[in-house]
Structures are given as structure tokens and as C-alpha cells.
Amino acid sequence: MKIVSSARLKTSIKNKLTKNYPDLNFYFFKDMEEASEDVYDADVLITYGEDVTNEMIIKSKNLKWVMVISAGLDQMPLQAIKEKGILVTNARGIHKIPMAEYTLAMMLQVSRQAKQLMKNEQERIWDRRVPMLELNDKTVGILGTGAIGSEIAKYCRFFNMNTIGFNRSGRRVDEFDQIVTLENINELLHNSDFIVSVLPSTPDTDGMINEKLINEMKEGVVLINIGRGKNIVEADLIAALDGGNLAHAVLDVFTEEPLPEKSPFWGMDNVTVTPHLSGISPHYQPRAFAIFEKNLNTFLKGGKDFINKVDVNRGY
Incomplete structure (x- = not known):
């Protein structure tokens, strides 16, 4: 069995895989350009997702499973994957801790006026009139109640x-006091x-905001986007x-990334821009490959109970 990775992996991850599965043939590459020739006869592809093309899927001869070591699939050629009956799994859920920590950090940054305080410090201004707010007893609305949204709520x-x-279904989720749907x-x-x-x-969430x-929205609300840039109509x-x-x-996410220098967001005092890093963590790859190894064992046994199996019709 040939397993190709177009994701730049840590040496420790590569060593662990080759040690744990000595009968499998692993081919590790730093990017898809380097991996391109080997992808066409691979049985399994490991990727971050944004480098997989429609042509690549059509030309692949043996591909049975794509492991996307990220959560987002918006750049994946899902129709071609569907037509060839290829299994897709992702790393959904591994981002929940760093993204929840990021969200709370940003909420505190805004409520405790961190940007203004740092500016005052740089300019040597002693001003105790800077308004301080509390998170205590405030209400947070979270669009999306999966692993990340639930961790933020917790x-x-x-x-x-x-x-x-x-969420779309109205399904109750333990970490939330209340669940709403589009109707309410x-x-x-x-x-x-x-x-x-x-x-x-x-298609349902692009341009939703x-x-x-x-x-x-309530006057004076603070909006935080760590989902996808396409969710927001930026002009609005x-x-x-x-x-x-x-x-x-x-x-943290934008319609066009990297965010162009001409974007108005850079110069707005009431905007905090971060470069799509809310999910970054030194534990990212180990958590992703814990999922991959569990699914690999299922795959080798011919099983069907995969973790984070993607519905290619829905895109998640």
C-alpha cells in the first residue's frame, strides 16, 4: 500500500508512522509540487486540503482515501471525489483548544482595552479613565455548535x-444555555x-453574515470570526x-488571504486583524495523526467506522 503525504510533517511524526507500520510504503514530501508524480498511484493521500486539484483526483488510479489534516474543505474538489467514491476524513475537533483560548484572549483584549493600554504604554501616558468592562454575566452567541463552538462555550x-x-437542526448541545436555528x-x-x-x-453559510x-445585532456587539472569511460580506x-x-x-479569516495591504481593515481602530492563526498549536500534528492512525487501523481491517468521515455532499 502506498501512502503519500503532501503536508510538511514533523520528523517525529514520520518516524512514528514508519515504525508503527513497517509493511506500508510511506512517501513524505514537503508540498504537492514535489509529491505530484507519486499522487497518481497512491492508495492514501495525506494533505492540508488546499493543494488537491480536480485533475489530480480524475487522474488518480488507486486513490481510496484522502486524509485532510485540517478541518476546512472549501478548496477540495468534492464533486470529483464523490464521483470516484473516495473516502474523505479530516481533523475536525483538534483545533478546539487553541481556538477557544484565542477567542477568550480576544474577548478579554477588547473588554479590558488591551490595544489602548499598549498604545498608552508606548506613548508613556498614565490614564486611568480607560473604560474597563467585565465578561461576567455577558452573553455570547456562537454560530456553530460543533467541537470548537462547544469548547468556546465551555x-x-x-x-x-x-x-x-x-445550528441548523436545533439539536441541544450540553455546553449551551440555549440553542437557536435560522427561524429564531x-x-x-x-x-x-x-x-x-x-x-x-x-453554500448556506457563505455571505450569511x-x-x-x-x-x-445588539448595538455595541463585538464580532469575532474564526470560521471562514466567506461567511462575512466584508463591505457590509x-x-x-x-x-x-x-x-x-x-x-482571523478573510475572503482573500493574505489580507491585502490596501484592505480598510488594517487601518480601523475598532478592528483587530490576525493572520489566520487561531488554530495554531505545537500539538496540531500529533492530534491530527492520532486521528489518522485510528482511521488507518480501521482502513487496513476493511472497516467502515471512521472518525471524522466527511459527507462530500455537504462539504463537512
């Missing part, structure tokens, strides 16, 4: 915050002091920030 409850979650999403929008988007990129939705968000309806936006 952390928020440590700060005695009220938690409202949004205004309950989340009207009552949340912070709104956090962890939505995937799908638009002028209409933003106008329903800029207009709302300029108009004062939103107090602040923390943006």
Missing part, C-alpha cells in the same frame, strides 16, 4: 457568561454582547463598523 461559562448557540436566530442577535462565528464555508443579519461589515453599530470586530 470556556465562556468559566467566566460566568450566558451562552447561546446556533434573532434571539441570539438581539441578546449577544459577543458573537463568535465558527461556521464552515458552504450580511447587512441584514448585522443590522439585527465595514459599513457597520464605520457607522458605529458594532463596537469591535476581531477577524
